[in-house]
Amino acid sequence: MSLFWAVLGRFIQPAQVITTVFGAAVLLGTALLSSPLATTSGRPSDWITALFTATSAVCVNGLTIVDTSAHWSPFGEVVIAALIQVGGLGIMTLATVFTLLVSRRLGLRARLSAQAETRVLNGGDLRRVVGKVVVFNLSCEAVIATVLTLRFVVGYGESPGRGLYLGVFHAVSAFNNAGFALWPDSLVRFAADPWICLTVAVAVIVGGLGYPVVFELRRSWRRPKRWSLLTRITLAVTAVLLAGGTLVFLVTEWANPRTLGPLDGEAKLLTAFFTAVMPRSAGFNSVDIAQMHPSSWLVTELLMFVGGGSAGTAGGIKVTTLGLLTFIVWAELRGESQVNIGHRRLTEAAQRQAVSLTVLSAGLVALFSYILLVLTPHAPDKVLFEVVSAFGTAGLSVGVVSAVSPAAQTLLTLLMFVGRIGPLTLGSALALKERTRRYELPEEDVIVG
Amino acid sequence: MSLFWAVLGRFIQPAQVITTVFGAAVLLGTALLSSPLATTSGRPSDWITALFTATSAVCVNGLTIVDTSAHWSPFGEVVIAALIQVGGLGIMTLATVFTLLVSRRLGLRARLSAQAETRVLNGGDLRRVVGKVVVFNLSCEAVIATVLTLRFVVGYGESPGRGLYLGVFHAVSAFNNAGFALWPDSLVRFAADPWICLTVAVAVIVGGLGYPVVFELRRSWRRPKRWSLLTRITLAVTAVLLAGGTLVFLVTEWANPRTLGPLDGEAKLLTAFFTAVMPRSAGFNSVDIAQMHPSSWLVTELLMFVGGGSAGTAGGIKVTTLGLLTFIVWAELRGESQVNIGHRRLTEAAQRQAVSLTVLSAGLVALFSYILLVLTPHAPDKVLFEVVSAFGTAGLSVGVVSAVSPAAQTLLTLLMFVGRIGPLTLGSALALKERTRRYELPEEDVIVG
Ligand SMILES: [K+]
Ligand SMILES: [K+]
Structure with missing residues (x-):
């Protein structure tokens, strides 16, 4: 089997596979959405509307x-939901496959000295893992669709059929962090409804954590001490960003008459939390983003740039990258000669990947x-x-995108x-291309990107 | 002598020394500028005007x-010029001393294996180097003062006394990258005068390259192959930023009636070049910055964030940091396991310093x-x-700073x-605190910050 992986790893270029798969999905989606049946x-629709919407859905x-x-x-709408499902599942599956590929190849080289490398996602062969991803996703x-459907039917008097349609569409859109909604103001009308908002928020967070983390949590939920570095960093940074974001939005928008102002205390908290979750990177909104204070925009931009977890449906540079x-910086400020996280030394390769991804992303946004x-x-x-919203696949808008030229x-x-x-x-290509590695101490790798 | 350096290195905390020296200079300047004689x-003046101006001059x-x-x-005005001179010379002297201290301490530890470390600024003992810095600065x-004075007297009919006053003030302000000018519109009235603009631009560039680079250039001008990594990176990045900035401003502002529009072709080029030089980080302007296109602001912000050379009068994260x-990123994209620059392997420490400085700076700007x-x-x-202008000590303004609350x-x-x-x-403290270093190959350090 190890020969199979070595050969596969040499011949599959992740960049080519991913670009081809996603490009094909976008083209197919554009064709379908260009049909008169779709409007x-x-x-x-004109070509840019079809192309833009298909790309937005697949991505x-x-x-x-x-x-x-x-x-x-x-x-x-069904085409859009299908494209979201293909795009979300596609990126997860490909991410999982390449993560596995990377950890296998590392395992091959360094089996004796770095067993830790293969601790994340070592549960079986390729087909089984992809199967697990698909089953978990569905x-x-x-x-989520069940909860939303019940709420739409019971709470808002929708017919069961319409409620199911809305429930499934928004479940797919939320879990895959897509952020398409079937109301012109996104979810603003549900701002004070915890059934809708909390369900959507949980769906976004779980979908955005990434499969490696979610699977490890399911496997060893009760043994936090055995969690991998990836899981610990992802959870810690996620918690800090969500709490910090909620606090900032609560304080800044508390009295803003066009955002949190009219809501009561509980709904203010709910909406601030919802607004802090959405930049990572679902993009629903329950307040009008364009009416938020510019300082809230800045915070939202930072959250969108970071995004969510690696190998999930979230975009951005990923919380792991921010954690690294x-x-x-912390190691440097303390004058340490190595970067140690929880009794593990961070590999040079992971450090450079984090830096490279961040620098390239910032450069892309600036350009x-x-x-x-x-x-x-x-x-x-x-x-x-x-x-930043387009780059981070967040999908939040202050109104520019619909007002600019083709x-x-x-x-x-x-x-x-x-x-x-x-x-x-970039993450996969970099990790697979890595030419030499030295193993001196037990090290542990985390996925960057 | 090596014992002296070791002891000194252990007891002097760069952060404390630098903060104390600069804090004292600011307080003294504030006291002097608070006098009725100064207006x-x-x-x-009210306290914030005196404090702000003194800080702006010293920094x-x-x-x-x-x-x-x-x-x-x-x-x-004389107080301001004196504060600029103290601040500019102070930062250079302290930077030089600490650079020397760092290279000495490294030399002590690694004399046999890393002779390259001490190649920059190894010309003598502390007093001699500081003396060289002061003499070179003056x-x-x-x-510069001579050229400017002649131009003011001959070209603009100033009296010799007034011309000398203006010449000296702006020479001090330019060479120390301070950017204070004695005209309300900075140097806009001289936009088409190459005598003034080119002299000021050259002063800004030379002052902002940093002493290690300038001294090495003077020493081995004819032997570029023996230049240190620091010098090569500084010159290369400086050239790219100046050429790129000039081109961008030329193209974007070419037809803008409130900036380059009214100027003829040659003056357009001169002004675009001048505008590209000033963010690193002198802060004179020969066009009204507030009237430039927002895309030009973005480019100016990036240039101000980067600033100039290490251990000079420039601010920002420094061109060396950008170079590193x-x-x-380049090494990572090529899949190299080490970062090699011109037959030298970059130390891990330098990489981490560059990253830390950039991340902390970006965080500071965001905060x-x-x-x-x-x-x-x-x-x-x-x-x-x-x-960004305040952080990068650039001093360019679009009018906010004079319009906000105390x-x-x-x-x-x-x-x-x-x-x-x-x-x-940060650079000095990090480099001095560095606890262990490994030497495997000939390595070469560059100053970050
Ligand atoms: K999204
Ligand atoms: K300046």
Whole structure:
């Protein structure tokens, strides 16, 4: 078997596989959404609307240039949901496969000295792991869809059929961190409804943690001391970002009459939490993002840039990357000659991957912001928000994306694509290409990107 | 002698020394500028005006909340020039001393294996090096002052006395990268005058390269192959940033009627070059920065964040840091297991220092931007510009700093101080605290910060 993995690892170029799969899905989606059947008006959409929406769905981004429920027919909506499912499941599956591939190859080389490498996701062969991912994904969606459907039927008087349709669509959209909603104001009308908001928030968090972490939690829930570095960093950074984000939004928007102001205390807390969860990177909103204070935008941008967990449905540079950077800085400030996290020494390779991913991502955001500032007349703060949202596959919008020219929309389409497949591609490609490794002490690798 | 260095290295904490020296200079400057003698009106300035201006001068920042020539009397202007000279020379001297200290201590430990470490600035003992720095600083300023004085007298009909006063003030302000000017519109009136603009630009570049680089260039001008890594990186990144910045400003502002538009072709080129030089980090301007296109602001912000060379008068994270990050990313993209630059392997310590400095700096800018967005009603893009300018000691302004409350101005004062002494302090403290180093191959260190 090890020969099989070695040969496979040599011939499969993750960048090519991922780009091809996602590119094909986008093209197919564009074709389907270009059909007159896909719109409520019965007239075919123009090419940029179809391309942008298909890319947004496949890349589980959620940015839209038309109102989803008004523009697209039920057929169009089903196509969008299917593209989200393919995109979300696709990225998870591919991420899992390449993670496995990386850990196998490392295992092959360093079996004697670094057993720890293979602790994450060593549960079986490729087919079994992909099967587990698919089953887990569909099971979670089923649970979420059930809760949402019940709430829509019982709480809002929808017919069972319509309730199920809404429940399934938003379950798929939430668990895959896509953020497409069938109401023009996203979920603003449910801002004070914990059944909807908490269900969606939990779906987003679980989907965005990433499979390696979720599976390890399921396997050894009661033994936190045996959790891998990846799981510990992901959970810690996630907790800090969610708590910090909630606090900031609560304080900043408390009295804003156009956001949290009109809500009562409990609903304020719920909405602030919801708003802190969504940048990682689902992109639903239960307040009007465009009406938030500019300081809240800045915080949202930072959260969107970071995104969620590795090898999940979330985008951004990933919480693991932020965690690694924090540990590098901390070790440096303490004058340590190595970066140690919880009795493990962080590999140089992981450090450099974290740095490279962050630098390249920041460069990409700066470059696209510059181009869009040149191309469009919109205010720089709004342009930056939209660019970070497109890059981080967050899908939150302050209104720029639907108001710019097709040229700018095409650029944002490209950025959504690169933002989605870039970090994973880069992470996998870098890890697989790594030419030599030295093993001196027990080390442990975490996935970057 | 080596015992002396070892003992000194153990007891001097760079952070304490630098903070104390600069804090004392700021307090003395504030006291002097609070005197009624220092203002044209004869009434004492309020505390924030005196504190802000003194900090801006000592930290060679150049941000102002009052018009320098209108508000301050000749006595006040002389105090400002003296503070600039003390601040500029102080940071260079301290940087040089600590650089020397670091290379000595390394030399002590690793004399047999890493002779390369001591190649930069190994020319003599402490007193001689500091003497060289002071002599070089004053000589350069004398040359610049002479050129400027001649131009003011011959080209603009100033009296010899007034011409000399203006020449010396702006020579000190330019070479120390301070950016204080005695005209309300900075150097806009000289936009098309190459005598003034090129002289100031050269002064800014030479002062901002940093002493280690300048001295090495003087010593081995004809033997580029023997230049240290520090010198090669500094020159290469400087050249790229200056050429790129000039090109961007030329293209973006070419037809802008409020910036380059009214100028002829040659003056356009001169002004674009001047505008590209000033963010690193002198802060004079020959066009109205507030009238530039937002995309030009973005580029200016990036240039200000990077700043100039290490151990010089420039601020920011330094071009060396940007260079190291670029090489780290490049090595990672190529799948190298080590970062090699020009037949040298970059130390892990230098890599981590570059990363730490950049992450902390970006965090500082984000934090201060957030606070100022909460405290002031100004547009986010302008706030960000001003924060980056204060952090990078650039001193360019789009008008926010003079329009905000004393509380916000106090925060910006703090940021100017931290932005000036932070990178050097951090760099020195990190390098001196470094506990263990391994030497496997010939390595070479560069200064970060
Ligand atoms: K999304
Ligand atoms: K300056």
